[in-house]
Amino acid sequence: MSPLKRVTYFVGLPILLIVLWYALSFGSTNFFVPKPIELAQTLWTTWIGDRFFDDVLPSLGRLAVGLFFAIALGIVLGLLIGSTRWLRNLLEPLLEFFRAIPPPVLVPLLMLLIGVNDSMKVAVIISGAIWPVLLNTVEGVRAVDSVLNDSCRSYGIAGFARIRYFVLPAVTPQIMAGVRQSLSIGLILMVISEMFASSSGLGFTIVQFQRNFAIPEMWSGIVVLGLIGLGLAIIFQFVERRVLHWYHGLKEITHDS
Amino acid sequence: MTVSETTMNQPVQAVPMLSVRGLQKIYKVPGGEVEAVRDLTFDLAEGELVCLVGPSGSGKTTLLKCISGLMEQTSGTVELNGSKVTGPPKSMAVVFQEYGRSLFPWMTVRANVELPLKNQKVPKNERAALVDAALKSVGLDHVPKSYPWQLSGGMQQRVAIARAVAYRPQVLLMDEPFAAVDAQTRADLEDLIRTIWKQLGVTILFVTHDIDESVYLGERVIVLSSSPTVVQEDLKIDLPAERDQLNTRALPRFMELRSHVYAEIQRAKLGPVTEQITAQRRASLK
Structure with missing residues (x-):
C-alpha cells in the first residue's frame, strides 16, 4: 500500500464520523451532547497548560512504570514457570484464580496495604496488566518446537544461552499478543486507580468534571484517554513490526506456499 | 546372489x-x-x-x-x-529431517551457523573463518544475511549442514x-x-x-x-x-x-x- 493510501485509510473513517457527528448535533440544545467544534476548543483550553503537567503527565508516568513492570515481571516469571514443569503444575490453578479477580476490587485493599500514593496506583496497574503477558509466556514456553529444542540440546546450548537465543525469541509472538492486551488493561486501571482517594491525574479530573457538571470538559477528558490509547497502539505496532519482522515474514511465506 | x-x-x-x-x-x-x-x-x-x-x-x-x-x-x-x-x-552434531524446524527463524543464515560456536566461546575471528568456510563448503556463501525461511527447502537443509560442519x-x-x-x-x-x-x-x-x-x-x-x-x-x-x-x-x-x-x-x-x-x-x- 502506498503511504498516501495508508494515511487515507487511517483517517478516513474518523473524519467521516466527525462529519456525521457534526451534522447530527447541529442545532442541538441538549446540555449533555457534545459538539465537535466546542469539544475541540474545550480540549485545547482544558488540557494544554497546567493540567497537562499536573494531571496528564503524572498519569502517563504511572501508566508507563506500571506497564513496564507488568511486562517485565510477566516475561521473567512466565519464562521461569513455563520452563519448570513442577512449578507450572503447582502454580497453574493459583494463577487462574488470581487472574479471575477483577483488579478494581483490589484498589481498596492496596490502599490499605500500600497507602494512597503513586506506588498504590502502579501496583493496581501491575496487578491487572501482568496476566496476559504472564499466562501467554507460560503457554508459549510450554509449546516451543521440539525439533528446535533438540537442536539446542545437541549443540549444548543450555541455561542462559538457551533462554536468550532460543526460548525468548520463540515466545516473542505470544508475549507480544499478551502485551497488546496488557496495554488496554493498563489504561483502564490507570483511570480506575485515580478515581479512588486521589487528588490528581486523568481519572480524578474526569470524575471531578462530572461531579461539577462540567460536561464539555468531561467529554474532552474522555477524548484524551482515547488519544492515549491510540498512541499506545501506534507505539505497539511500531515495536511489534521490528521485534517480530521474522515472524511476519515466515507467516507470509507459509501462507503463500 | x-x-x-x-x-x-x-x-x-x-x-x-x-x-x-x-x-x-x-x-x-x-x-x-x-x-x-x-x-x-x-x-x-x-x-x-x-x-x-x-x-x-x-x-x-x-x-x-x-x-x-x-x-x-x-x-x-x-x-x-x-x-x-x-x-x-x-x-557430535545432528542434522534433522525437519529443516524448517531445526533452524532458528529469527536468526539470519549466518547467525544460525555461528550460534553453536558462539555458545562454545570460540573467539570471534576464528568463528568468522569457520562460518565462512562452512557456508562456502555447502555453496551458500552468497546468502549469509537471508533468513532461513526465505530459502528453499534444499537450501535450508544446506544451512543445517553448514551449521554442523562449522561445529567440527x-x-x-x-x-x-x-x-x-x-x-x-x-x-x-x-x-x-x-x-x-x-x-x-x-x-x-x-x-x-x-x-x-x-x-x-x-x-x-x-x-x-x-x-x-x-x-x-x-x-x-x-x-x-x-x-x-x-x-x-x-x-x-x-x-x-x-x-x-x-x-x-x-x-x-x-x-x-x-x-x-x-x-x-x-x-x-x-
Whole structure:
C-alpha cells in the first residue's frame, strides 16, 4: 500500500464520523451532547497548560512504570514457570484464580496495604496488566518446537544461552499478543486507580468534571484517554513490526506456499 | 546372489569411534509398553560413512535419538570414542529431517551457523573463518544475511549442514535429512555429503529409508529389521570411492547391491527376524 493510501485509510473513517457527528448535533440544545467544534476548543483550553503537567503527565508516568513492570515481571516469571514443569503444575490453578479477580476490587485493599500514593496506583496497574503477558509466556514456553529444542540440546546450548537465543525469541509472538492486551488493561486501571482517594491525574479530573457538571470538559477528558490509547497502539505496532519482522515474514511465506 | 562378505567377518578396530551395544528402547505408553528397538549392536570406525536403512517405522529415529543422547535408552550402551554417552555429547552434531524446524527463524543464515560456536566461546575471528568456510563448503556463501525461511527447502537443509560442519564434530548424525526435499535437490545434497565427508574426514551415520540413497552414499549399509528392531544385515559397499550420480548408479555392482538391500528390506517388512533365520542367511552368503 502506498503511504498516501495508508494515511487515507487511517483517517478516513474518523473524519467521516466527525462529519456525521457534526451534522447530527447541529442545532442541538441538549446540555449533555457534545459538539465537535466546542469539544475541540474545550480540549485545547482544558488540557494544554497546567493540567497537562499536573494531571496528564503524572498519569502517563504511572501508566508507563506500571506497564513496564507488568511486562517485565510477566516475561521473567512466565519464562521461569513455563520452563519448570513442577512449578507450572503447582502454580497453574493459583494463577487462574488470581487472574479471575477483577483488579478494581483490589484498589481498596492496596490502599490499605500500600497507602494512597503513586506506588498504590502502579501496583493496581501491575496487578491487572501482568496476566496476559504472564499466562501467554507460560503457554508459549510450554509449546516451543521440539525439533528446535533438540537442536539446542545437541549443540549444548543450555541455561542462559538457551533462554536468550532460543526460548525468548520463540515466545516473542505470544508475549507480544499478551502485551497488546496488557496495554488496554493498563489504561483502564490507570483511570480506575485515580478515581479512588486521589487528588490528581486523568481519572480524578474526569470524575471531578462530572461531579461539577462540567460536561464539555468531561467529554474532552474522555477524548484524551482515547488519544492515549491510540498512541499506545501506534507505539505497539511500531515495536511489534521490528521485534517480530521474522515472524511476519515466515507467516507470509507459509501462507503463500 | 553374489554379494561380498559382510563386515561382520572383518576384524573390528581397537576403539571404534562410535559403538552401539545391545541398545534397547521401550516406550511406556498408556496401557502397556511398545518395544521400538530390541537389540542393536554395531560399530563405526573413525572416518567411516555408514548408512542405516530400514523399513518405515523401524525405529530409526528412536535409534538416532538414543545415539545422540537426546533420549535415554532402556538398556544397552552407546560409546563415543570410548566414553559412554549419557547426554548430548560435545563432539557430535545432528542434522534433522525437519529443516524448517531445526533452524532458528529469527536468526539470519549466518547467525544460525555461528550460534553453536558462539555458545562454545570460540573467539570471534576464528568463528568468522569457520562460518565462512562452512557456508562456502555447502555453496551458500552468497546468502549469509537471508533468513532461513526465505530459502528453499534444499537450501535450508544446506544451512543445517553448514551449521554442523562449522561445529567440527567428530561424529555427524543425519536423520533422514533429505526425505523432505525434491529428487534433484536430493541428488545434489547426496554429493555434497560425500564431498564434505572426504574433506573433513568426519565419521558420519546417515539414517535413511531410501535404499538407493543408502547404497550410493555409504561405505557400509546397516539394514534394520522392522520394529522391534535388530540389525538384519551389515553390508560393505564396495563401490569406487569417487561416486557420481550418473555413472555410479549405472554400475552393475550398484544394481546388485541395491537389489540385495531391497530384498532385505522386503524380508524385514514381513516381520521380526529371528536370530536363526539371520544366521542361516549369513551362512548362505558366504
